[in-house]
Amino acid sequence: MIAAWLALIGAAVWPGQLQVSTAQGLKRIDLIQWQGEGPLVPLGALARALSGTVVNEGNWVVLDAPTGHFRFLPESPLVHDGTRLLALPATTHRRGDSLYIPLAFVAEVLADPARKAWSWSPGTGLLAQRTEPTPLVVPLSRKSVGADSRSRLQNGLKAGHHITIDAGHGGTDPGNPGLYFPRGVREKDVTLAVALKVRSELERRGVSVTMTRTTDTLINLGQRAPRYCRAECDLFVSIHVNSLEKRPGYTAVRGFETYFLGEARTTDAARVARMENDAIRYNTASEDVDVSDLAYILKDMQSNEFLRASARAAEYMQSMLVEVESGPDKGVKSAGFAVLTTARRPSVLVEIGYATNPADARMMSSNSGQDRIAEALANAIVNYLKWYDRLTADTQTVDH
Numbered sequence: 001m002i003a004a005w006l007a008l009i010g011a012a013v014w015p016g017q018l019q020v021s022t023a024q025g026l027k028r029i030d031l032i033q034w035q036g037e038g039p040l041v042p043l044g045a046l047a048r049a050l051s052g053t054v055v056n057e058g059n060w061v062v063l064d065a066p067t068g069h070f071r072f073l074p075e076s077p078l079v080h081d082g083t084r085l086l087a088l089p090a091t092t093h094r095r096g097d098s099l100y101i102p103l104a105f106v107a108e109v110l111a112d113p114a115r116k117a118w119s120w121s122p123g124t125g126l127l128a129q130r131t132e133p134t135p136l137v138v139p140l141s142r143k144s145v146g147a148d149s150r151s152r153l154q155n156g157l158k159a160g161h162h163i164t165i166d167a168g169h170g171g172t173d174p175g176n177p178g179l180y181f182p183r184g185v186r187e188k189d190v191t192l193a194v195a196l197k198v199r200s201e202l203e204r205r206g207v208s209v210t211m212t213r214t215t216d217t218l219i220n221l222g223q224r225a226p227r228y229c230r231a232e233c234d235l236f237v238s239i240h241v242n243s244l245e246k247r248p249g250y251t252a253v254r255g256f257e258t259y260f261l262g263e264a265r266t267t268d269a270a271r272v273a274r275m276e277n278d279a280i281r282y283n284t285a286s287e288d289v290d291v292s293d294l295a296y297i298l299k300d301m302q303s304n305e306f307l308r309a310s311a312r313a314a315e316y317m318q319s320m321l322v323e324v325e326s327g328p329d330k331g332v333k334s335a336g337f338a339v340l341t342t343a344r345r346p347s348v349l350v351e352i353g354y355a356t357n358p359a360d361a362r363m364m365s366s367n368s369g370q371d372r373i374a375e376a377l378a379n380a381i382v383n384y385l386k387w388y389d390r391l392t393a394d395t396q397t398v399d400h
């Protein structure tokens, strides 16, 4: 690998400059040496040459260019290319406001032939834009390669989609006690009833469904996504019921919200994540998720393309639920849910209403209410899959 990298940059004849050739002309960028580590490229100058910008986003420095979106973690070799987290053969360095990145980023990542955007001539240090720049292929498209042959269903969906539905809680973990549910009915019962109805609604729409549970049984939080939502899984949907601690006026609070994995931005979102993560105490000994790893996992995942798809799925959930629910649309939110941290596919968690509100509880525990919620969720999932099909159709044309 290191040998290949030395060959690529052609160290012996290195001119000390990077040349960037685009339709706008040729730009030269002076490289710097950093304590014998090899040439570094000033990211700001590179961005200008690529007609892009550089912005700081949390710990990351982001290069946004027409031919790609890359995130660098300063003082580390890590770069995220929108698909994968890659390690460069040298580290990036911050000096003042500027970030300097290893030339290997240009040679191996930007000019990666699979990207079809740039070509790299090591002898002359020339990065040339291909005549017809193509958009990045996002990872969502990957499993669709060869999917052209997949037939279309009557509803316009491509055949062969798989969804995993996770009925929250179960077995010894009852979830929230269901203050206004009929006697003996707890969160785990409602999530299962709704999840089973979503499955039949999806199957009627030609979508295959895997359930994390179909009975009143406990599945460890950390195993739900990895075990039941694997490579073929298009979306992991976890279904839950909200509730509040007793406090003045708490039974008046109602509504539905959909989460994807991210930092909690409100105290209420943090509360919901704490409440749902509490299920970890019911886990059996084999449990492998440590919630203290959450910050680490989030750092790793925040640039993941799947998060963007998850956020999109959450929007579809909210926009369909608002059609059937009488409570307020509390929107798309992010928070650190343990059940989502182990999902390596797009994933969302839906809180379909508050068991501590009489009207919400009545709807969620009635057969007709569950039917309406399940139908809305199934429609939302189909809309998400249509979006997904369009996305993969667009990127497929790139491959040809």
Ligand SMILES: [Zn+2]
Binding pocket: 168, 169, 175, 176, 187, 239, 240, 241, 276
């Ligand atoms: Zn729950």
